[in-house]
Amino acid sequence: MKKYASILVFLIVLLLSSCKTPINDEYLVINYNIETKKIINVNHDYEVIITDQNVLIYFEVRPKSGEIKTFERLIVNKKEVKNYEFLDNKITFYQISEHPTKPDEQVNVDITLKTNGGYWTSEQLTDLEASSAHTITSKNDYTGSTFSLHDSTTTGLRWYYKLFLNYNETVDLYEVVYKDLATAQVSMLNLPEYDFIIGVAANYFDAETREQIIHYTNQSDPLFASFNLDPASYTEGDLVISFYEDSVISGNLTKTYLESATLPIPYKKGFTFVGWSDGVNVFSDYSVHQAKDKVVEVTYEAIWQEKTVEELETFLDELIPLVIDENLYFETSYSAFDLQFDSSTESVISNEGIYTRPYKDQNVRLSVHVYEANQLIKTINYDVIAKGYKSLDSSFASSYIYRNYSQVDDLFFETLDVINTAFITANSQGNLSGSSYLSNVKQYIMPRAKENGNWVIMSVAPESSWSSIASSQQSIDTLANQIVEFINVHGFDGVDIDWETPTDSEKTRFTALMKTVYQKVKSNNPNHLVTTAITGGMWQPPRYDLINSQIYLDYINLMTYGMTSSNGQYQNALYKSTTFHNTSLKLGASLNTASIDESVKMLKNSYGVPYSKIVVGVAFYGIKQTRIYNEQTNTFDAFKNAGSVYYNHIENIYMTDSSYELVYDTGAGVPYIYKKDGTEFISFDNPQSILEKGNYILKNKLGGMMFWEYGTDPTNRLLEAVKQGMGK
Structure with missing residues (x-):
């Protein structure tokens, strides 16, 4: 004690004699907070450790690298310290505390928390420094010119480096659950559940952001993210995303405590947090320390409890649904267990969880082999149903799409069972071409059709060289072989032959064509469909040799629209109505046999086509x-075709014009609109007529309803009527 007192007196005298000194780079300058004993700054790359010994404060200065150097002067809080020493590549010295604590006074203690493989939650973000932060400026921008947030409806991004984020409720952060190094478009990846995609193209102009995202996609370590705003409600403007790498989110956390407090709770997947251990005891709360305890820092380590086999089974029960209609993301480990998955039918569900939709519902057994310490301890079996394509066993909804591929939405895929994509074209040798068409189908139709179980049919264009093809068996074989190749390569579920103008002399050639196509397509996969499109009425069906050709057709798409385009007659009547609905203006009637009811009955009665094949x-x-x-004769000349009108134009232009009159012919089952002066007549379908036709189809158990074509009704009101009318 005598020696300690002497040192104390000497230091007091020394400090009282100190004076303020000018500062330059030849000095070692240290500034610290007198109250908290925390370093504010050091003018050289040195680490300073302060230990509060109540009356005295002990300083230890070490270089962060290399050897410590000598300085002309040591300045602490603008006062020169002369009594210090060099020892073991460090500088040490004492100062008198300006605020000495009493023995029973509570003191600050630095608590270092080690996660032991766990992760911090959003509650600790204020104590963590993000690994990087970037500003998002757009949503679902496919141009690659902005840093964009993409939602889960995105299917493309082929050449993007992508991070897939899923909200982790336990940690209240977004977890990067999948990373892709620009290997494939989104729809082609076997993805776990996710909410958003962050991605950059290789040529994105912001080098810092681009290189950082590419860096993250190359890392296998866990990665978490937070947003400054709710990304679910984001549409435009600035949205900041902060990333937290594994070294940050699972790194040591040091906090200073004075009062009693509950310690933070970390997270570790597959484990239960027990508490914080100091090597002897386990704590969940911090208890205060007094000066007399002489405790200035404490290190705690997280204690984790492994899950039981019963808890593993509960986890697997939630992971594996009874009915499967999408890819499964199999976990290879859970807590202390290693997991291996085996599928009884890998063509439907692979051992990696990749789901390939079967054409009909199929039973599959998934076996989970559970290992602990490299020893097999249990096998758990799950009998699941792999959901097949939408059923065509009863009347179905079908469509043609020729325009507006990029505009397809949820209603489109929910309503339709069959999607006829138009058009691929065949030349005179039977070779198929249509790169733009194939690109549209690949990007906009296939991904979501596979998700929803829609049948996607490749429709071969009416402008194809049908007569030349049908005149040569070699060309027929080439066409049939190419159809099979395109089905296999591009993922189609069948083909629709749209030869709309065969002559009477070509009807047997049509049968020969369909026989070869049908046999080759069915030989490749008996589930694939072979269909054709034929105009309603009495004129075209005789040219298709339907008595013989129908056995090579799964369905006939009966084009009961456009059956006439003149003389004030309906293009699309449901029922025969040969008397003009408007007798004074002589408009609104059906052409002989040019109605749905007449056409359907004719196919069955004259050619033996079953109702179940007629769409x-x-x-x-x-x-x-x-x-x-003609004002001179007070007469009209004959109505002539003046072209087609999109349904939305009918609604927005003609129905809102007082010079036009909208009428529904209950006898024919169709609407029409005419100009009151008698010079214009428009025949079309509206929601009412589609509902009535749907009822007719269901009542007569026909194959289904199809329409031409999606792009001519941007309002979606007719599609909604198809959904309602066909009970979808």
């Missing part, structure tokens, strides 16, 4: 007819 067509457009009134 009735409705129009998503109108046919406009015009005529001129």
Whole structure:
């Protein structure tokens, strides 16, 4: 004690004699907070450790690298310290505390928390420094010119480095659950559940952001993220995303405690947090320390409890659903267990969880082999149903899509069972071409069709060189072989032959064509469909040799629209109505046999085509007819075709114009609109007529309803009517 007192007196004298000194780079300058004993700054790359010994404060200065150097002066809080010493590559010295604590006074203690393999939650973000932060400026931007947030509806991004984020409720952060190094578009990846995608193209102009995202996609370590705003409600503007690498989110956390407090709770997947251990005891709360305890820092380590086999089974029960209609993301470990998955039918569900939709529902057994310490301890079996394509066993909803591929939405895939994509084209040798068409199908149709179980059919265009193809068996074989190749390469579920103008002399050639196509397609996969499109009425069916050719057709898409385009007659009547609905203006009647009811009965009665093979067509457009009134004779000339009108134009232009009149012919089962002066007539389908036709189809158990075509009704009102009318 005598020696300690002497040192104390000497230091007091020394400090009282100190004076403020100018500062330059030849000095070692240290500034610290007198109250908290925390370093504010050091003018050289040195680490300073302060130990509060109540009356005295002990300083230890070490270089962060290399050897410590000598300085002309040591300045602490603007006062020169002369009594210090060099020892073991460090500088040590004492100062008198300006605020000495009493023995029973509570003191600050630095608590270092080690996660032991766990992760911090969002509650600790204020104590962590993000690994990087970037500003998002757009949503679902496919141009690659902005740093964009993509939602889970995105299917493309082929050449993007991608991070897939899923909200982790336990840690209240977004976890990066999948990383892709620009290997494939989103729809082609076997992905776990996710909410958002962050990605950059290799040529993205912001080098810092680009290189950082590419760096993250190359890392296998866990990665978490937070947003400054709710990303679910984000549409535009600035949105900041902060990333936390494994070294940060699972690293040591040091906090200073003065009062009693509950210690933070970390997270570790597959484990239960027990508490914080100092090597002897386990704590969940911090208890205060007094000066007399002489405790200035404590290190705690997280204690984790492994899950039981019963808890593992509960986890697997939640992981593996009874009915499967998407990829499964199998975990290879859980707590202390290693997991191996085996599928009884890898063509439907692979051992890695990749789901390939079967055409019909199929039973699959998934076996989970559980290992602990490299020893097999249990096998758990799950009998699941792999959901097949939408059923065609009863009347179904079908469509043609020719325009607006990029505009397809949820209603489109939910409503339809079969999607006829138009058009691929065949030349005179039977070779198929259509790169733009194939690109549209690949990008906009296939990904979501596979998710929803829609049948996607490749429709071969009416402008193909049908007569030349059908005149040569070699060309027929080439076409049939190419159809099979395109089905296999591009993922189609069948083919629709749209030869709309065979002549009477070509009807047997049509049968020969369909026989070869049918046999080759079915030989490749008996589930694939072979269909054709034929115009309703009495004129075209005789040219298809249907008595013989129908056995090579799964369905006939009966084009009961566009059956006439003149004389004030309906293009699409449901029932025969040969008397003009408007007798004074002589408009609104059906052409002989040019109605759905007549056409359907004719196919069955004259050609033996069963109702179950007939898919009735409705129009998503109108046919406009015009005529001129002769004031000298007070008569009209004949109505002539004036072209087609999109349904949305009918609604927005003609129905809102007081010079036009909207009428529904209950006898024919169709609407029409006409100009009150009698010079214009438009025949079309509306929601009411589609509902009535749907009822007819269901009542007569026909194959289904199809329409031409999706792009001519941007309002979606007719598609909604198809959904309601066909009970989808």
